[in-house]
Amino acid sequence: MREPILFPLDLPELAVELGGGTIRRTVHPSGLRILTEHMPAARSVTIGFWVGIGSRDEQAERSDAPGSLGSTHFLEHLLFKGTPRRDAYEIATSFDRIGAEHNALTAKEYTCYYAKVRDADFEQAVDSLADMVANSVLDPAEFENERDVILEELAMAADDLGDVASERFFEEVLAGHPLGRPIGGTPETIRAANRDAVDRHYRDRYDPSTLVVTAAGAVDHDRLVELVLAALNASHEERWHTDTARTPERRARGAEAVAAAPAAASVSATPAAAPNIVKVERPSEQINLLLGAPGFVAGDPRRFAFGMMNSVLGGGMSSRLFQEIREKRGLAYTTYSFGASYSDAGLFGIFAGSAPEKTAQVIELSREELAKLAADGITEEEFERSLGQIAGSSALALEDTETRMGRLARAELGAGELYDLDTSLDRFAAVTQDEIKAVAAHFANAPLTVVAVGDTARSGL
Structure with a gap:
C-alpha cells in the first residue's frame, strides 16, 4: 500500500514527483514554509498565504487582552485596507487590473489570503499578498468602517436559518471548547473589539513561524521562494525579516534551527452526558x-x-x-x-x-x-x-x-x-x-x- 508524503519540520527541502507534476517544499530557518505543486498543463496559478491562527486562538481568557474576541475575523477584513505602499483602493486595483480571483477566509484553525491569476501575473499577485500580510497598518478609521461591515455580515448570517443552526450546533456539540466559538465572532464581541487588541493579536501571532505559503499550477518553486523572502525582508516590520531571529530563544537555536509554530494546543471536548x-x-x-x-x-x-x-x-x-x-x-x-x-x-x-x-x-x-x-x-x-x-x-x-x-x-x-x-x-x-x-x-x-x-x-x- 502506498504511503503518504511526509512533511517533517526538520527537513529543509523536499521534492516529490507526483502524477506528472512535482511537489516541492522549503522550510526556512525562520519557520516560514513554502510549498508548491507544479501542474505542467496549467496556464494559471493559485497562491495562498496561510497563517496558522484561527478563531480558536483568540485569547478569550486573558484579562490583559480585553476586546480580543473576533480579532481573527477583523484581521481578515483589515489586511485589505492598506499598507504603507498601498491604500485600500490600490490593493483592490492591484488585483483587478490583472483579473485575479482574490479573497480571504477565516477558519477555526487558520486564516488564508489568496489569489488565482494567469501565469504571467504570478509575481504581481505574490507582491500584493505579501504586502498585505506583512505590512498592514490597521488604520483606525478603516477599523471603524469594517466594524460596521462585519456587523452587517453577521446580520446577514443571522437571517439564514442554516447558518444559525450550524453555529449553534458547533456551540452545543463542542461546548466549552475553543472550536465551539463562532468563527466570525458575535455582534457583542465585534462591538466590544478594539483596535489595540486586534493590533496586538496581529503582532503577536503573525510572523514567519506561523506563515505557510502554497501555490499550485504554473508555478516555479525557486522563484516563489525568492519572491516571498524578498518581500518579507523588505517589510517595514522587523518581525517579518527572515534573516533576523525574532526572539532570544529563537536566536539561541542557531541559524539552521526550524522555528515553525507547532499545531494548536490540545483541549478536550467533553461529550454531552445525555441527549x-x-x-x-x-x-x-x-x-x-x-x-x-x-x-x-x-x-x-x-x-x-x-x-x-x-x-x-x-x-x-x-x-x-x-x-x-x-x-x-x-x-x-x-x-x-x-x-x-x-x-x-x-x-x-x-x-x-x-x-x-x-x-x-x-x-x-x-x-x-x-x-x-x-x-x-x-x-x-x-x-x-x-x-x-x-x-x-x-x-x-x-x-x-x-x-x-x-x-x-x-x-x-x-x-x-x-x-x-x-x-x-x-x-x-x-x-x-x-x-x-x-x-x-x-x-x-x-x-x-x-x-x-x-x-x-x-x-x-
Missing part, C-alpha cells in the same frame, strides 16, 4: 435541523471508515438518508450527513430542512438509519458505489489549482502528511465491514445533540 434538544425560535415555514455528536480528530485512523460510512448514510442522492427521508416519504428537500475534523476535536452531524410538523419523524428516521448501519454495516454494492463517489469527486476537485493549493496548506498545517489521490483511495478500498460498523456504532450509541431552528412551537419537540 440534548436545543430549539431556536424563528418565524419560518421550515425547520433547519441538525443532529450529531463529537467526531474524530484530524488524522484519526478511523477517518477512512468514517468516509465510507458517511457516503452511504448521507453522501448523495442515492444515500440512505436521502432515499428514506426525501424520495420515499417527501419529508425534506435537502438532507445529508457530514463530518468536520480539527487538530484536537471533531464533529459528526446530520442535516435536514423540513416542515415543523415533520421534524420529529425526520429525527426518528435519521436515528434509525444510523442504527441500521451500526447493526448491519453496508452492502457490497454500497461499498463499491461509495468508493466510486469518493474517487470521482476527489479527482474532479483536483482539476482545479485552488483545490490543490488548499490541499498543500491543510496537509502542512495539519498532520504534516499529504495523501495524494491514489494513496487515499488505497486506504478507502482497504476499509473493512467491521470498521464501518464500529464507526456507525460509535455515533449511534452516543447521546445525540439536536438543534432545531425555525417555528419550533409547531414541531412537537
Whole structure:
C-alpha cells in the first residue's frame, strides 16, 4: 500500500514527483514554509498565504487582552485596507487590473489570503499578498468602517436559518471548547473589539513561524521562494525579516534551527452526558435541523471508515438518508450527513430542512438509519458505489489549482502528511465491514445533540 508524503519540520527541502507534476517544499530557518505543486498543463496559478491562527486562538481568557474576541475575523477584513505602499483602493486595483480571483477566509484553525491569476501575473499577485500580510497598518478609521461591515455580515448570517443552526450546533456539540466559538465572532464581541487588541493579536501571532505559503499550477518553486523572502525582508516590520531571529530563544537555536509554530494546543471536548434538544425560535415555514455528536480528530485512523460510512448514510442522492427521508416519504428537500475534523476535536452531524410538523419523524428516521448501519454495516454494492463517489469527486476537485493549493496548506498545517489521490483511495478500498460498523456504532450509541431552528412551537419537540 502506498504511503503518504511526509512533511517533517526538520527537513529543509523536499521534492516529490507526483502524477506528472512535482511537489516541492522549503522550510526556512525562520519557520516560514513554502510549498508548491507544479501542474505542467496549467496556464494559471493559485497562491495562498496561510497563517496558522484561527478563531480558536483568540485569547478569550486573558484579562490583559480585553476586546480580543473576533480579532481573527477583523484581521481578515483589515489586511485589505492598506499598507504603507498601498491604500485600500490600490490593493483592490492591484488585483483587478490583472483579473485575479482574490479573497480571504477565516477558519477555526487558520486564516488564508489568496489569489488565482494567469501565469504571467504570478509575481504581481505574490507582491500584493505579501504586502498585505506583512505590512498592514490597521488604520483606525478603516477599523471603524469594517466594524460596521462585519456587523452587517453577521446580520446577514443571522437571517439564514442554516447558518444559525450550524453555529449553534458547533456551540452545543463542542461546548466549552475553543472550536465551539463562532468563527466570525458575535455582534457583542465585534462591538466590544478594539483596535489595540486586534493590533496586538496581529503582532503577536503573525510572523514567519506561523506563515505557510502554497501555490499550485504554473508555478516555479525557486522563484516563489525568492519572491516571498524578498518581500518579507523588505517589510517595514522587523518581525517579518527572515534573516533576523525574532526572539532570544529563537536566536539561541542557531541559524539552521526550524522555528515553525507547532499545531494548536490540545483541549478536550467533553461529550454531552445525555441527549440534548436545543430549539431556536424563528418565524419560518421550515425547520433547519441538525443532529450529531463529537467526531474524530484530524488524522484519526478511523477517518477512512468514517468516509465510507458517511457516503452511504448521507453522501448523495442515492444515500440512505436521502432515499428514506426525501424520495420515499417527501419529508425534506435537502438532507445529508457530514463530518468536520480539527487538530484536537471533531464533529459528526446530520442535516435536514423540513416542515415543523415533520421534524420529529425526520429525527426518528435519521436515528434509525444510523442504527441500521451500526447493526448491519453496508452492502457490497454500497461499498463499491461509495468508493466510486469518493474517487470521482476527489479527482474532479483536483482539476482545479485552488483545490490543490488548499490541499498543500491543510496537509502542512495539519498532520504534516499529504495523501495524494491514489494513496487515499488505497486506504478507502482497504476499509473493512467491521470498521464501518464500529464507526456507525460509535455515533449511534452516543447521546445525540439536536438543534432545531425555525417555528419550533409547531414541531412537537
